[in-house]
Amino acid sequence: xxxxxxxxxxxxxxxxxxSLTCTxxxxxxxxYGMGVGWIRxxxxxxxxxxxxxxxxxxxxxxxxxxNRLTISKDTSNNQxxxxxxxxxxxxxxxxxxxxxxALGVMDAWxxxxxxxxxx
Amino acid sequence: DxxxxxxxxxxxxxxxxxxxxxxxxxxxxxxxxxxxxxxWFLQRPGQSPQLxxxxxxxxxxxxxxxxxxxxxxxxxTLKISRVRAEDAGVYYCQQVRxxxxxxxxxxxxxxK
Numbered sequence: 001x002x003x004x005x006x007x008x009x010x011x012x013x014x015x016x017x018x019s020l021t022c023t024x025x026x027x028x029x030x031x032y033g034m035g036v037g038w039i040r041x042x043x044x045x046x047x048x049x050x051x052x053x054x055x056x057x058x059x060x061x062x063x064x065x066x067n068r069l070t071i072s073k074d075t076s077n078n079q080x081x082x083x084x085x086x087x088x089x090x091x092x093x094x095x096x097x098x099x100x101x102a103l104g105v106m107d108a109w110x111x112x113x114x115x116x117x118x119x
Numbered sequence: 120d121x122x123x124x125x126x127x128x129x130x131x132x133x134x135x136x137x138x139x140x141x142x143x144x145x146x147x148x149x150x151x152x153x154x155x156x157x158x159w160f161l162q163r164p165g166q167s168p169q170l171x172x173x174x175x176x177x178x179x180x181x182x183x184x185x186x187x188x189x190x191x192x193x194x195x196t197l198k199i200s201r202v203r204a205e206d207a208g209v210y211y212c213q214q215v216r217x218x219x220x221x222x223x224x225x226x227x228x229x230x231k
Contacts, residue, residue, distance in 0.1 A: 037220075039168075047160075047168065047211055049220040062219045096167060104156055104215030107179060109167040 002026035004036075004097050006113035013119055018084040020113060022097030029055055029075045035100035036080040038071065040093040041112075048093075052100060053080060087117045121146045121214050125223035131231035132202050140197045140226045142212035147192035148175075149216075156216040159188055159197045162225075163208040171210075172197065204230050 004024040012018060020038070027034060038050040051071040052060045061069045070083040084091060094112040101107055126141035140159075148156050155175035160168040170179040172188035175195060185200040199206055209225040 046224050047213075047222040049213075049222065052220075060218045064219070103154070103174075104158070104220075105170065105173045105179075106158065106160075106168075106213075107170045107173075109169070112167055 002099055002108040004099060004108060004110035006095055006097050006110045008095060008113040008115050010114065011116045011118060012087060014088045014117055015086055016117075018082075018087050018091065018115060018117075020082045020084075020095055020097075020115075022080040022082075022110060024078050024080070024097070024099065024110075026108075027099060027101075028078070029053075029073050029080065031055055033102060036073065037098050037100050037106060038080075038082045039096045039098060039106075040091075041096070042093045050095075051082060054100075089117050091115065092117045120219055121148075121217065121221050123212055123214055123221050123223035125210075125212060125226045128226055128228055130227065131229040133231045134203060135201055138199045138202050138206075138228060140199075140210050140212075140228070142190075142195040142197070142223050144193045144195070144214055144216075146216070148214050149192045155190070155192065156214060157188070157190065157195050158213045158215060159186075160211045160213065161206070161208050162211065163205075166208075168211065199228070202228070202230055206230060 008020045035054040037052040053071045098106040099108040122145040124143045157175045159171045162168045176188040212223040
């Protein structure tokens, strides 16, 4: 059974760095073709893809966030991470991580971590 | 970036009827391997998105055969047969043909 769970600070102030962790089980990020993606959703709005990391450490980012994103992984501990620097209120959202299998199939999602940016 | 445009449903849809959700992409989602890189998700209220279909028409594991995806390179349809109360929520299409990955804005389905 594949499970993913996001964790984060809950609330942070503008200009700080947001650090998110995705802890997963039921698969390994060292398996050929496997990946983890991050997606966010402001309350009442749609989904926005942020970044993907692959089994071979290849990484892809949404250019709309202009170099503020860093994705990484710890294969031995079954975790993936996302950092967003210089946050502002527009980064307030629920952040999801998802397993990516077989050429772009996001087949399992975590429950989401709510993040609020407020002074 | 590839823009994904979703249609609107004439809500509410009576239980037992069919509903078709449309999605259009600004560029063909067919890759050189012949696959069409279009996914459909359902997000029920208060829940995470759930994968319904991928590669345009392949149903995800455990998904009812009442859900079927079809389309061409740039125009896609998710058909839901015999809608039930549990089908209510927001449906999203997503292209994974190229980066940055993009989603449609969502189509809300209400059941009567």
